[in-house]
Amino acid sequence: MAEEKKNWFKELTFKEKLQYIWDYYKIHIIVGLLLIYVLTTFTLSMINRKEYVLNIALIGESVDFDRLSQFSHEVTKELVGNPSDKKEASVDFYKLMRDSQGELILDPASTQKLIARIAAKQIDVIILDKKSFDALAVQGAFLRLDKTEGLDLKDYKVVKTLKDVNGVKKGVYGIYVDSDNRWLKQIGYDYHNKIIAVLSNSEHKDLAIKFVKWLLKG
Numbered sequence: 001m002a003e004e005k006k007n008w009f010k011e012l013t014f015k016e017k018l019q020y021i022w023d024y025y026k027i028h029i030i031v032g033l034l035l036i037y038v039l040t041t042f043t044l045s046m047i048n049r050k051e052y053v054l055n056i057a058l059i060g061e062s063v064d065f066d067r068l069s070q071f072s073h074e075v076t077k078e079l080v081g082n083p084s085d086k087k088e089a090s091v092d093f094y095k096l097m098r099d100s101q102g103e104l105i106l107d108p109a110s111t112q113k114l115i116a117r118i119a120a121k122q123i124d125v126i127i128l129d130k131k132s133f134d135a136l137a138v139q140g141a142f143l144r145l146d147k148t149e150g151l152d153l154k155d156y157k158v159v160k161t162l163k164d165v166n167g168v169k170k171g172v173y174g175i176y177v178d179s180d181n182r183w184l185k186q187i188g189y190d191y192h193n194k195i196i197a198v199l200s201n202s203e204h205k206d207l208a209i210k211f212v213k214w215l216l217k218g
Contacts (some may be wrong), residue, residue, distance in 0.1 A: 002157075008068040008208055009172045011037065014161070017131075023070065029072070037039055044157045051087045051088075052085050052087075052089065052090045053077075053080055053086060053087045053088070053089070053202055053204055053207060054075065054080060054089040054090070054124055054125070054207050054208065055078065055089070055090050055092075055122055055123050055124045055125075055128075055204075056075070056089065056090065056091045056092070056123075056124065056125045056126070056211065057091075057092050057094060057096045057114065057117070057123045057125070057126045057127070057128075058091065058092070058093045058094065058126075058127050058128075058189055059093075059094075059096060059106065059114075059126070059127065059128040059129065059132055059194075060093070060094075060096060060127075060128075060189055060190045060191070061066060061095065061096050061104070061131075061193065062189065062190050063187055063188055063189045063190075064069060064187050064188035065093070066206045067186060067187040067207055068091055068093060068187050068189075070187075070199075071090070071091055071183065071187045072089055072091040072185070073185075075089040075211065075214075076088040076089045078214060079207060079210055079211055080207070089211075093189075094106060094110045095107075095110065096115055096129070100162060104129065104131075106132070118136075118141065118199060118201070121199075121201050121202065121203050123199055124198065124202040124203075124204045124205075124208040125196065125197070125198055125199070125202075125208045125211055125212065126196070126197055126199065126206070127177060127184075127189075127191065127194050127195070127196045127197075128194060128195060128197070129175075129193070129194060129195070130193065130195060131161075131173055133159065133195045137149060137161060137168065137173050137174070137197075138165050138168060139166070139168075140166070140167065140168045140200060141197075141199060141200060142173040142174065142197040142198065142199065142200055143173070143197070143199065143200045143202065143205065143208075144169065144171045144172065144173060144200075145158070145170050145171075145172045145173060145174070145175065145197075145198070146158075146172040147171065148198075148205075148209060149207060150213075151209055151212070151213065153172060153175070156176070156216065157175065157176040158172045158174065158175050158176070158198075159172065159173060159174035159175065159176065159197075160172050160173075160197055162175060173197060174195040174196065174197040175195065175196050175197075175212070176194070176195055176196075177191045177192075177194045177195070177196055177215075177216070177217065178216060179192060181215070181216070183215055184215075196212055196215065196216070198212065
């Protein structure tokens with residue numbers, strides 16, 4: 001009798017064995033599969049994770065998103081290194097919309113996202129309209145460019161603050177983008193009368209200045 005109990009499993013058909021295993025161990029099997037999935041996903045994300053060493057924000061009415069991706073790849077190749085490596089540049093677009101009075105504004109969600117990323121030091125360079133520039137400049141958001149080594153301003157149309165405001169010293173904090181910039185024209189960005197500036201809390205200031213010089217040559 002004891003021998004029969006011991007060998008009963010061997011006498012089951014293959015299908016019956018699978019059914020038995022599933023009935024009695026399905027919780028263990030499901031948990032095991034979930035653990036394998038989570039570990040595999042985490043490992044792949046770590047292997048493929050990119051380190052963004054230059055974060056650029058564009059504020060405007062229009063951009064070609066397909067070409068924006070190509071532009072990001074080009075910036076990475078020119079200023080960061082091999083695009084196949086883990087370090088790369090990112091370029092994000094924030095769309096301006098017209099309010100009921102016809103004024104161009106950022107929608108509340110985009111405004112919150114932009115301010116949050118600036119506070120988190122996730123934006124190094126920004127290109128924006130004069131109204132948005134003025135609003136951020138008085139809060140000390142931008143790096144003073146006339147005190148920055150390696151940047152010759154004599155060939156640029158600069159944006160100056162003429163007096164100290166809220167602890168922000170008078171000086172140059174932005175540069176008007178050239179009216180015929182081939183890089184920005186290629187991506188369909190409405191760059192006319194826009195200003196380029198470097199964030200004062202950027203953790204990649206040297207690379208940010210390098211990007212400004214590279215872009216304005218275009």
